[in-house]
Amino acid sequence: MPEKPIARRYLVSGLVQGVGFRFYAQRAAERLSLSGYVMNRHDGRVEVYAIGEPGPLQELMIELRQGPRGASVSDVTEEEVAVVDEYAGSFTIEHDSW
Numbered sequence: 001m002p003e004k005p006i007a008r009r010y011l012v013s014g015l016v017q018g019v020g021f022r023f024y025a026q027r028a029a030e031r032l033s034l035s036g037y038v039m040n041r042h043d044g045r046v047e048v049y050a051i052g053e054p055g056p057l058q059e060l061m062i063e064l065r066q067g068p069r070g071a072s073v074s075d076v077t078e079e080e081v082a083v084v085d086e087y088a089g090s091f092t093i094e095h096d097s098w
Contacts, residue, residue, distance in 0.1 A: 003053045006080065007036070008079065010060075010078050012046040015071055016044075019071045021071055025046065029091040034052035034056055036048070036050040037093065048060070049087060
């Protein structure tokens with residue numbers, strides 16, 4: 001029986017903008033059947049909000065720590081957050097309002 005979906009927010013630091021990180025994160029999330037979004041933040045980090053089961057979310061964290069070729073990930077923080085129904089069902093690339 002599938003577990004109830006949970007949500008996590010990951011903040012990825014390092015050289016993570018301008019290297020295709022959002023597309024990398026989107027492909028990884030879709031491959032893991034996760035929904036949510038990814039976006040560049042004005043502070044130079046990449047934010048990933050993901051909804052799914054614990055196992056795939058843990059696998060996403062591993063993928064985010066690796067990053068795409070050209071990226072240099074220095075840190076990934078993770079926090080448990082509420083499931084926002086607006087982001088359930090697909091994984092999108094969003095844009096910060098900066």
